[in-house]
Amino acid sequence: MTIDIGANDVLIVVDMQYDFLPGGPLGAPGADHIIPLINALATRFANVVLTQDWHPPGHVSLASSHPGRQPFETIELSYGPQVLWPDHCLWGTHGAEISAEIVIPHAQLIIRKGYNRDVDSYSGFQEADRKTHTGLAGYLKERAIDRVFVTGVATDFCVGWTALDAQSAGLQTAVIEDATRGIDTNGSMHRAWANMTTAGINRLQSNDILAA
Ligand code: VGL
Numbered sequence: 062m063t064i065d066i067g068a069n070d071v072l073i074v075v076d077m078q079y080d081f082l083p084g085g086p087l088g089a090p091g092a093d094h095i096i097p098l099i100n101a102l103a104t105r106f107a108n109v110v111l112t113q114d115w116h117p118p119g120h121v122s123l124a125s126s127h128p129g130r131q132p133f134e135t136i137e138l139s140y141g142p143q144v145l146w147p148d149h150c151l152w153g154t155h156g157a158e159i160s161a162e163i164v165i166p167h168a169q170l171i172i173r174k175g176y177n178r179d180v181d182s183y184s185g186f187q188e189a190d191r192k193t194h195t196g197l198a199g200y201l202k203e204r205a206i207d208r209v210f211v212t213g214v215a216t217d218f219c220v221g222w223t224a225l226d227a228q229s230a231g232l233q234t235a236v237i238e239d240a241t242r243g244i245d246t247n248g249s250m251h252r253a254w255a256n257m258t259t260a261g262i263n264r265l266q267s268n269d270i271l272a273a
């Protein structure tokens with residue numbers, strides 16, 4: 062399959078920040094290897110949006126905010142289950158910066174998410190309370206963008222939820238599998254792909270675009 066990319070398509074590059082790269086507190090194995098692929102894909106897109114996980118001190122998703130709790134435990138919050146994470150992507154820190162090896166000077170927009178202390182946000186579209194919107198759907202709509210291609214980390218969290226919400230917003234959505242990497246905790250990778258497949262999200266490889 063080869064796909065021609067045009068003016069109504071967007072590449073979303075999810076959370077390519079130091080804390081999610083190998084060596085970081087939530088490093089996705091192999092995430093450094095997808096950087097050249099993402100840079101190459103980005104040259105094919107006029108429209109590129111980046112997301113950036115961006116948490117205040119004491120954020121509800123951090124195990125360190127819940128005395129006695131350990132990273133990767135799940136707790137129940139008002140909006141549902143929440144996985145507790147090691148400290149990551151604290152705003153203003155080096156770990157929260159997008160890797161300098163991501164070279165996409167024409168990227169139009171960086172959507173920060175997870176900045177409300179009491180609500181997490183895996184998705185670039187909607188926070189975990191499933192009510193608070195980031196504005197990304199409105200931005201894409203105003204720009205007449207109707208196809209979304211998702212890359213980045215983590216496949217099983219922020220990539221997956223971003224793709225599911227894009228598809229729910231009425232955008233035709235694909236995940237470029239070899240340009241993503243996962244964390245895979247407690248079966249999360251299997252679950253994410255099952256949910257994306259059920260939602261009708263396309264599962265592509267970078268060559269489907271780069272070979273065109
Ligand atoms: C992410 C866990 C916590 C992600 C963000 O980018 O997938 N995962 N915060």
Ligand code: ZN
Nearest residue numbers: 114122150175
């Ligand atoms: Zn986070």
